Amino acid sequence: MSKYMLIMRGTDESNAALMAGFEELAASTYQYIEELVKAGVFLAAEGLDDPGQSVVIDFNGAAPVVTDGPYGETKELFGGYFMIDVASKQEAVEWAKRIPAVTGSKIEVRRVAGDDEMPAFVEERADSETTGRI
Template structure:
């Protein structure tokens, strides 16, 4: 079966809303993980640390430029992911609709190509 990455994307506002009720959000997330595990579709799930503790390496110029977080012009930040092993994109979308997320957040659904699909040199 194909694998799909459910990428959690939030804004400063949606992240603040999530943190305002973090206990409920964590309980809902644990329930989502339990449901996905029971269904046998969850392969991995991880959240990311505060963007202020990260960095961006930008290859837009002749030499890479490193910018410490927060990243200024960024409108959405990648906050974590769930990787699911399901039969179709539609099934991945159905799981994405069940992810607990604050208003203003988005879940991006992306298929992970198999090694046999990667172009060979």
């Protein structure tokens, strides 16, 4: 089994459509989560607040620069995610195709790398287990 993140991406237009039909979409999403749970693949799901409430920390200069709001040139924004544990990428895609979404939305399917795929982290964790510190 592998973990996959199903990332909800939207535009200003699709986000406005989502808000216009929020009650219906929320009910459909609740049903979808119930299906994931019944199938035994559900790990987590969360939506994000309005991107206008965010801050961006830019590391392009000598010191990080903090600005209000989402990225200035972004056409699509990350709106939330589902985390599932399935046997294959194709199974993750099939689940993603069933997500209740409004026209103009996109779902990105991305596998979550395991600890064994990040050698530096694995080595640090092994060291911390023997020395008691990270």
